[in-house]
Amino acid sequence: MSSLGKRLIQSAKEARTIARGEADASTYKVFVPARIDVKAIRKRRGLTQEEFCIRYGLSVASLRDWEQGRFSPDPTARAYLTIIDRAPEAVEKALAEHKAA
Numbered sequence: 846m847s848s849l850g851k852r853l854i855q856s857a858k859e860a861r862t863i864a865r866g867e868a869d870a871s872t873y874k875v876f877v878p879a880r881i882d883v884k885a886i887r888k889r890r891g892l893t894q895e896e897f898c899i900r901y902g903l904s905v906a907s908l909r910d911w912e913q914g915r916f917s918p919d920p921t922a923r924a925y926l927t928i929i930d931r932a933p934e935a936v937e938k939a940l941a942e943h944k945a946a
Contacts, residue, residue, distance in 0.1 A: 875924075877920050877923050877924045877927065878923055878927060879923075880917070881918060881923045881926050881927065883908065883911040883912050883918065883926060884911075884912040886926055886929060886930045887908070887912075889930065890929070890933060894908050894909060894912070900937065901925075901929055901936065901940070902940065907922075
């Protein structure tokens with residue numbers, strides 16, 4: 846078997862272990878992109894700059910700086926923006942105001 850085949854089988858086994866909740870969380874590898882297109886993320890959500898910032902708790906000034914290339918988001922902001930892009934409902938649910946029962 847080729848080395849690629851061996852790596853694919855190993856990856857599948859690791860994925861199965863994670864899906865079953867049996868993996869050691871300390872072994873997870875996290876990928877945070879070095880660059881991120883903030884404007885494209887916002888546009889995919891169909892929001893104005895102000896709406897995007899209100900919904901996700903961001904500063905309008907920072908968003909404008911990122912979109913216009915004056916500054917780049919730090920790694921934490923890039924991770925957060927990646928989650929907004931890939932799982933916006935999860936972010937919105939996590940940030941929703943909870944009403945007392």
